[in-house]
Amino acid sequence: MMPDGSDSSLPPADFIAHVTRAQRTLHAFILSIVRNAADADDVLQEANIVLWRKAAEYDATREFMPWAMRIAQWQALALLKKKSRARVTFDDDLLALIAEEAMAEAAETDPRRVALAGCLEKLPDGQRALIARRYEPGSSVNALAEERGISPKALSEMLRRTRQMLLNCIERTLAQEARA
Known part of the structure; x- marks a missing residue:
């Protein structure tokens, strides 16, 4: 706790506002990669945790959404890779291509x-x-x-x-x- 009663480990309010506004777009983006609503919900939660942990690394002079989508993409690809071990495996290049295409289209979501x-x-x-x-x-x-x-x-x-x-x-x- 800071002397003024605030918690210095919390991200600034504008960062929290960015994360909050991004939820629907991130969910749609993740869903376009993982193709399963329940998995998309789980991946979104994991992405939110990573966003929170990396809040100090966010450069406020740059666009928030591409940065957040990249983190969401990593989380989605991690889930697909984990699931692929139990089923048919997908080439990492193919998964990356799918995610890149989904990211390019997410702005139009x-x-x-x-x-x-x-x-x-x-x-x-x-x-x-x-x-x-x-x-x-x-x-x-x-x-x-x-x-x-x-x-x-x-x-x-x-x-x-x-x-x-x-x-x-x-x-x-x-x-x-x-x-x-």
Whole structure:
């Protein structure tokens, strides 16, 4: 305790305000990396602990969000690496690339993106995998249809139905949030 009764180990009020304002964006960013809401909650808590511990290292002349997102990225990657030991392993370069892309897009994070991430998680594995494969760089409906042994028209219809499910889910999620 300081003579004036304040605790010198606490970060300054402006730092606390930055952390508080960043919570939703950090959560959405983490969710885009770990793809599981419960894991994102856990990673956000861990990232907050690290932010608190590193408060003295924060340079107030620089933007807060990129610094906080980098810490959140490290925490998310640590979780993915830990989980990968129990399942299929991912290349560190791939995990870093995913995190970098998510960070680049996080500035654009809005409630629709957060809702989309949650709705993607709710899709059955087969539909989620189909959507993921369709939007891989270089992917095409014709190539995916050939892989699956179905016509491009049938695959297009599957994609249309899945996209419609996602849209309906997003709209329901946003309506529920608006009422809350």
